[in-house]
Amino acid sequence: MLLPGFAMLFFSYFKELVGKEVTVELKNDLAITGILHSVDQYLNIKLENTRVVDEAKYPHMLSVKNCFIRGSVVRYVQLPPDGVDVDILHDATRREARGA
């Protein structure tokens, strides 16, 4: 399936982050930290070696070590400081906007 360039931009961006530790905050306020295992076109995310930020509040997540997060419920993804290359995103966005 072919997606418009802009949709692919963040998909490509997240693919670069695979293997890094990220924190995903969901719309229900649950925040999960883990190693980014994979991401797809919907920005669904798979995390490995996960831990929940507020463990006391979510005891049912205690034995979950790997998880799949549906892209539509994600509010934020907190990235590692060295994982953000704003210049690349900036350039790629302008390239897409010019239609190149």
Add this chain to the structure above:
Amino acid sequence: MSLAGPDNFPATSLADNLDKKLLVILRDGRKLVGILRSFDQFANVVLEQAIERIMVGELYCDLPLGLYIIRGENVVVIGELDLEKEELPPHMVRVMPSEIKRAQKAEKDATELKGTMRKRMEFLDFD
């Protein structure tokens, strides 16, 4: 269209989790546990021997549900349960369905009471 081969699955596919015991958290906050038998790209999933795990404070209860097909849009998280580890912390106490229903109602009433109290006090404009 041919049936998807292993190469046609995206990296995020749930294929690795098939026939495993999973925890599915839904948008309404419900927590279901069951064996994953089928899924698709929308995260529609089929859970066999599904139970709903209700937790109120330190109490919990597993209600048997049977075979469940969950529409993907309701799915928040699908977690793999580590079979080596206890599913819940040791201080959680398992109770009967009737008791968890009572605890649920008490919690709901307490929340509502808090809401009405706050509403009544609003004119005081405290911070």
